[in-house]
Amino acid sequence: MRKVLGKGLFIVVILVIIVSVTVSIVEAQSKSFLIDCGSNSSVNVDGRKWVGDMAPNNNVTLSSSGFVVSTSTLSGNSIYDPLYKTARIFTSYLNYTIKGVKGNYFVRFHFCPFVNEDYNLNKSSFGVVANGMKVLSEFNVPLEISDENMELQKSGKNSSSFFLVKEYVMAINVDTLVIEFVPSGSSFGFINAIEIVSFVDELFPGSVGKVGGGNLNLTGRSMETMYRLNVGGSKIQSNQDPDLWRTWEVDSSHMITANAGSGVKNTSNITYASVNDTSMAPLLVYETARAMTNNEVLEKRFNMSWKFEVDPDFDYLVRLHFCELVYDKANERIFRIYINNRTAADNFDVYVRAGGMNKAYHQDYFDSLSSKIDTLWVQLGPDTAAGAAGTDALLNGLEVFKLSKNGNLASVQRYDSADNATSKSKGKVLWVGIGAGVASALVLAIVIVLVLCFCRSRRKASTDTKNNPPGWRPLFLYGAALNSTVGAKGSAGTQKAYGSMASTRVGKKFTLAEINAATKNFDESLIIGVGGFGKVYKGEIDDGVLAAIKRANPQSEQGLTEFETEIDMLSKLRHRHLVSLIGFCEEKNEMILVYEYMANGTLRSHLFGSDLPPLSWKQRLEACIGAARGLHYLHTGADRGIIHRDVKTTNILLDENFVAKMADFGLSKDGPALDHTHVSTAVKGSFGYLDPEYFRRQQLTEKSDVYSFGVVLFECACARAVINPTLPRDQINLAEWAMRWQKQKSLETIIDPHLRGTYCPESLTKFGEIAEKCLADDGKSRPTMGEVLWHLEYVLQLHEAWLNMHNSETSFSSNQVLKVEGLEVLHEPSSEDEEDALNLKE
CATH class of the missing domain: 1.10.510.10 (Transferase(Phosphotransferase) domain 1)
Structure with a gap:
């Protein structure tokens, strides 16, 4: 009787645990926030309702509206394409305030740089801060996409993905999440969608074992998901991981030798080793694996190796997912795990650790990278000393998370060996630094005084200069290098007469009145091109000579630097296959370049x-x-x-x-x-x-x-x-x-x-x-x-x-x-x- 009661009590306890975990998962899912940026309505995507960031009663507040852009066509290579057809552009500081957010969340930012006439999304650059945590800095979406595509291309995989999702793990201790978007310099930024998905506390442990010994406390540390791979299997889309909507990529593009491990698959009766593991990964991850089944080689010490490009000077959490799909007893497959060429675990038997065959199990490891290391290696190889029946290893899934450091998750500048100079004594360096600082301050003060005096004298000579906006420095700082001695026409009466002599800057300085006359006050019908700098007009200068007149747009991401570079380069170059610069105009807040006219565009x-x-x-x-x-x-x-x-x-x-x-x-x-x-x-x-x-x-x-x-x-x-x-x-x-x-x-x-x-x-x-x-x-x-x-x-x-x-x-x-x-x-x-x-x- 006691045995029956004991068994019944045990079953009740198990049911209570399962129900409590299930309730926690359901509650977590109900606390998700799905935001469609640049929209005032809702849309159903992947079975979930995404609410527009300007829709009423959406618990979302914007500090400013920015600009909304949209596209009617996309490549159709993502289940999120309906979200990626709109975006919110910001040319100045903008923040999203989401209320009712408290707990553990995946925060995902969706970017898709589609073609737009007004903004070249490929040239955007911006930073993102979430509740004081810097997650992105001077971020350019296309470059990040291209980097990922290149890694795929190296492995022979399709490499034409043109959207990007950046995922972060955050513990939010207040009831509000504030996401700040900050353009870099004079550039701008954009965002297509924001996804905030709650998860249960058990997903990440309080502490993790460190490679080489010791433990690390993860409490309160935010993380960035760097890589998430379905090892040995196909890509798992986010809607195939319905608890947390994670995407699991294929692993082959990161393998050093792809044929070092072959695919293994078994979909029968896979269960989680523990009720607390149910959110670690979907069962699809554990149904496939990569195993070292090629045991015909003479040397038994080769490994399955994965290499990842990461940011130096950060801590990393490496999560490995295992499920023994072949052997039904212990001591059949024993191997070692190496992280960055150091042993993280030996005598590793998945069957023993998971508690049997077809049991889903995971293991976490922590490692720190110095400022000189920008790669992370994960290797699995046979442990021949353990006396296993076969020299083999197995892995089902792999995740790499970057841990925050001093309130920062943004990428840092990579190590440059040129900076690794031998240091002198601290006292000497200190005094040299102080002396150099004082000298620099004196020189800078003198230069500032001279420039201010020079500018004041120039302002007295020109009444128009006072209208120049503070953001545009006038070109008189070029000094005498730019002169206006060139006439309207050369002796031959051709445009080539305007060409510049090598090493000597020559170009006519046009008045704004001359430019207005040449373009009929910038008549829109004379536009022959539009670029990042501004609009290009066809105009007539000096007795009917045709010219291409490029007028800068003050809101353009290009500005004075490009304007000066263009003049600097073309004024010292002369060649029949380079477009000739005729002159420029910098009057009344305008930056205008005048080129020879190219009739066929x-x-x-x-x-x-x-x-x-x-x-x-x-x-x-x-x-x-x-x-x-x-x-x-x-x-x-x-x-x-x-x-x-x-x-x-x-x-x-x-x-x-x-x-x-x-x-x-x-x-x-x-x-x-x-x-x-x-x-x-x-x-x-x-x-x-x-x-x-x-x-x-x-x-x-x-x-x-x-x-x-x-x-x-x-x-x-x-x-x-x-x-x-x-x-x-x-x-x-x-x-x-x-x-x-x-x-x-x-x-x-x-x-x-x-x-x-x-x-x-x-x-x-x-x-x-x-x-x-x-x-x-x-x-x-x-x-x-x-x-x-x-x-x-x-x-x-x-x-x-x-x-x-x-x-x-x-x-x-x-x-x-x-x-x-x-x-x-x-x-x-x-x-x-x-x-x-x-x-x-x-």
């Missing part, structure tokens, strides 16, 4: 997206050659060379004879000094053309222009946008899509239909090989622009010979030898090459 407009007749293959080759000549001059025409940094088809302009010229030098940088290999600088450019090596390392080289030019080559051949979210996922990114076909030697399959039957097949083959070389992952493996130029000329010669042969005028007999594979060139320079060489010497 951008190269892109002749490839797609307009009603203009398509260019022939010969015209496209000649345009590419012209642009290559301009870039080659930039890279070699100065002591250190100049890196354009924004090479794309909209910055390649065509004159009345379809001669191509490079334009828009607002982002250009001087090349590295002789004793340096690169220029360390913040990543700037256009999404789709960016050199992946550049935005990974923030190290700019001339080869970054070469990569962008390779994308231009494929764009000319295929006549489509470099990023098109409306296409199927594997076609969204032109560079990736075209490279797949090129590596199959089948570029002709995706060539512009207008070209079919009108080009030399051999010329297209060589053209594709050049583009492929330009897009090499490693900058050192890419050709120089000079080498690209020579090979493009050869491609043109092949095509012209083919045209002559088909026109029955001449037969082709080539006495020139070029080898694209090795990039070796035997080719006599043309007269145009010789003239370019003269320009370089000047």
